[in-house]
Amino acid sequence: MAGITLKGLKKSYGTAHVIKGVDIDIEDGEFVVFVGPSGCGKSTLLRMIAGLEDISAGELSIGGKVVNDLPPKDRGVAMVFQSYAIFPHMSVRENVGFGLTIAGASKAEKAEKVANAARILQMEHLLDRRPSQLSGGQRQRVAIGRAIVRNPQVFLFDEPLSNLDAALRMDMRLEIGKLHQQLGATMIYVTHDQVEAMTLADKIVVLKDGMVQQIGSPMELYHDPANLFVAGFLGSPAMNFLDVDVTAVNGSKVLVSNAALKPVEITAKVGGFSAGGKAKLGIRPQYLTPVDSGGMLQGRIALTERLGSETVVDLTLGDGTRLIAALARDAVFPIGADLGLTFDAAQAHIFPQ
Amino acid sequence: MAQISQDNRGLRLVVRYSVLCLIAAIFSFPLIFMVVSSLKPSEQLLADAHSFRALLPVGDISLNNYFDAFKRAPVALFVFNSVLVTGVTVIASLALCSVAAFAFTFVNWKGRDLALTVILATLIVPFETIAIPLLLEASKLPWIGLDGITWGWLNSYRVQIVPFIADGLTIYLFVQYFKDLPAELIEAARVEGASWFAIYRRIVMPLSGPVLATAAILKFLAMYNQYLWPIMVTQEEQYRPVMVGLQYFFQLNRAWGEIMAYLSLITVPVLAFYLYLQKAFIASIASTGVKG
Ligand SMILES: Nc1ncnc2c1ncn2[C@@H]1O[C@H](COP(=O)(O)OP(=O)(O)OP(=O)(O)O)[C@@H](O)[C@H]1O
Numbered sequence: 186m187a188g189i190t191l192k193g194l195k196k197s198y199g200t201a202h203v204i205k206g207v208d209i210d211i212e213d214g215e216f217v218v219f220v221g222p223s224g225c226g227k228s229t230l231l232r233m234i235a236g237l238e239d240i241s242a243g244e245l246s247i248g249g250k251v252v253n254d255l256p257p258k259d260r261g262v263a264m265v266f267q268s269y270a271i272f273p274h275m276s277v278r279e280n281v282g283f284g285l286t287i288a289g290a291s292k293a294e295k296a297e298k299v300a301n302a303a304r305i306l307q308m309e310h311l312l313d314r315r316p317s318q319l320s321g322g323q324r325q326r327v328a329i330g331r332a333i334v335r336n337p338q339v340f341l342f343d344e345p346l347s348n349l350d351a352a353l354r355m356d357m358r359l360e361i362g363k364l365h366q367q368l369g370a371t372m373i374y375v376t377h378d379q380v381e382a383m384t385l386a387d388k389i390v391v392l393k394d395g396m397v398q399q400i401g402s403p404m405e406l407y408h409d410p411a412n413l414f415v416a417g418f419l420g421s422p423a424m425n426f427l428d429v430d431v432t433a434v435n436g437s438k439v440l441v442s443n444a445a446l447k448p449v450e451i452t453a454k455v456g457g458f459s460a461g462g463k464a465k466l467g468i469r470p471q472y473l474t475p476v477d478s479g480g481m482l483q484g485r486i487a488l489t490e491r492l493g494s495e496t497v498v499d500l501t502l503g504d505g506t507r508l509i510a511a512l513a514r515d516a517v518f519p520i521g522a523d524l525g526l527t528f529d530a531a532q533a534h535i536f537p538q
Numbered sequence: 539m540a541q542i543s544q545d546n547r548g549l550r551l552v553v554r555y556s557v558l559c560l561i562a563a564i565f566s567f568p569l570i571f572m573v574v575s576s577l578k579p580s581e582q583l584l585a586d587a588h589s590f591r592a593l594l595p596v597g598d599i600s601l602n603n604y605f606d607a608f609k610r611a612p613v614a615l616f617v618f619n620s621v622l623v624t625g626v627t628v629i630a631s632l633a634l635c636s637v638a639a640f641a642f643t644f645v646n647w648k649g650r651d652l653a654l655t656v657i658l659a660t661l662i663v664p665f666e667t668i669a670i671p672l673l674l675e676a677s678k679l680p681w682i683g684l685d686g687i688t689w690g691w692l693n694s695y696r697v698q699i700v701p702f703i704a705d706g707l708t709i710y711l712f713v714q715y716f717k718d719l720p721a722e723l724i725e726a727a728r729v730e731g732a733s734w735f736a737i738y739r740r741i742v743m744p745l746s747g748p749v750l751a752t753a754a755i756l757k758f759l760a761m762y763n764q765y766l767w768p769i770m771v772t773q774e775e776q777y778r779p780v781m782v783g784l785q786y787f788f789q790l791n792r793a794w795g796e797i798m799a800y801l802s803l804i805t806v807p808v809l810a811f812y813l814y815l816q817k818a819f820i821a822s823i824a825s826t827g828v829k830g
């Protein structure tokens with residue numbers, strides 16, 4: 186059993202505080218994804234778990250045991266790096282079996298486990314090649330093979346697919362998902378890619394500036410973002426935010442409007458609104474629908490992108506705000522024309538400003 | 539267009555090869571002169587020195603100088619001493635300095651940067667300034683040998699080897715090279731369970747062919763050319779290296795032909811070492827795919 190607990194974890198380089206107190210509970214067998222903008226500390230946090238960075242403060246336990254001061258080799262983790270980090274002077278077979286060689290495994294045991302890993306990753310035919318004779322996707326397989334061969338309790342992935350092209354990325358994404366089901370190990374996965382985060386994760390951790398913004402299942406984060414940052418970070422195209430005036434507050438019901446928006450009542454998930462104040466109204470592009478007349482919003486079409494399955498319309502509202510609408514199915518909208526839009530108030534989010 | 543760039547490329551090749559040939563010629567003239575001269579009697583050697591004949595094996599050619607050189611000095615002993623001292627020092631130095639550089643590059647410990655700075659600072663201290671204190675120390679050091687504990691290291695191989703094993707320049711070369719190795723390789727090995735020593739032996743050293751060759755050549759030359767220190771610490775002929783042996787040819791009657799013969803002989807190990815390393819160097823680059 187290898188759940189992982191991070192309690193008040195901090196990391197500083199001199200006076201630069203990179204991780205500022207992170208608490209996360211990861212259950213055994215869970216697939217957790219760390220997302221966040223570049224430089225927010227995802228890799229640092231992962232490397233602290235691996236034991237490659239010292240922990241400045243706080244407590245890290247793996248499988249119920251505090252491991253703050255254990256070297257990487259005693260933590261029972263395997264890691265896959267963005268650059269693959271395959272040893273260039275060893276064959277694929279030696280690379281995959283490296284951890285076993287170090288552990289002093291017998292020849293027979295090594296041969297069997299390497300063959301097994303190669304079968305799972307469908308790379309039996311590559312075993313005698315040198316890393317320089319492999320494609321990017323094949324190298325990634327070798328790196329994953331090296332990780333699974335020791336049968337670790339915890340897998341750490343640092344943007345493992347970011348060097349692959351889109352098609353291969355999708356293949357490997359599915360394979361990593363499958364691998365997680367097969368092995369049932371705890372996995373922590375760092376990525377920039379929302380699709381990877383949404384599809385792979387049992388639990389997503391959104392980080393910003395070394396602090397956790399929200400932890401939850403992909404759908405919780407998508408439907409109930411805790412703050413503006415999470416709301417804007419997840420979802421593609423990104424959520425629209427309108428500056429609105431609060432005209433009345435009644436319990437959790439908040440009545441908002443602005444020059445371009447007809448008054449609408451939104452159910453707030455957080456507090457902090459008062460009549461006469463300002464707020465941000467968040468509407469996902471997918472929840473906007475065009476109407477012939479009587480729309481809640483009125484805008485002029487600045488740009489359209491026809492993707493076949495959907496049409497992304499870029500509008501400018503009366504007050505100059507930009508609004509993106511992702512409309513289901515293919516449709517033609519003339520640029521420069523006016524378009525009325527409506528949305529389901531239950532799917533809108535409101536955040537205090 | 540295509541025509542012009544083609545001509546350009548041809549011209550560039552011609553220029554490049556001409557320059558390379560010129561450099562090669564400049565470097566090989568002294569060697570050719572040395573070998574050719576070693577075959578001539580001294581009078582002819584001096585007479586030829588003013589013409590291109592200096593580079594041609596013409597006239598009264600024989601191996602007499604070589605026989606005379608062997609008669610005048612124990613050439614084989616000197617070459618043996620130098621090869622032994624140089625070989626042991628090079629191997630020990632590569633082993634020790636690479637381990638030190640490994641600790642300076644990959645392992646985090648208190649005082650690491652300060653220690654490295656101090657070591658690098660020793661690069662600017664010329665050996666001549668520490669030669670005398672070092673001699674005094676060496677003359678008092680204890681040694682445990684077959685005949686129990688003895689005092690003083692003078693007149694031995696060890697006194698020519700030990701002071702030169704640890705050396706700032708070699709450590710610096712390794713540190714620079716190690717810094718350019720991808721850090722993730724080391725980290726991956728650590729996560730895979732490798733100890734520091736396993737990382738050194740299985741990851742870092744196999745990828746260090748180019749720097750090993752460079753450091754070995756520099757160390758070899760420095761050691762093979764040792765003169766001041768051996769002359770200070772070896773009063774007995776038995777331990778003397780080749781450069782000290784050269785003195786034998788400047789005493790009494792100076793015979794340039796014999797000097798050239800002696801120099802030709804002592805150049806052989808250097809050439810052999812170069813050729814060996816060149817092969818090893820290319821092999822290591824080819825097998826690792828890591829460019830130096
Ligand atoms: N050795 C270091 N010394 C000082 N600052 C560092 C060091 N390593 C990382 N940082 C800083 O820590 C912060 C977090 O870095 P980290 O690599 O964890 O970001 P990240 O979220 O993984 O970003 P990316 O998505 O670009 O990989 C960055 O602002 C970075 O500049």
Ligand SMILES: [Mg+2]
Pocket residue numbers: 227228229
């Ligand atoms: Mg990163």
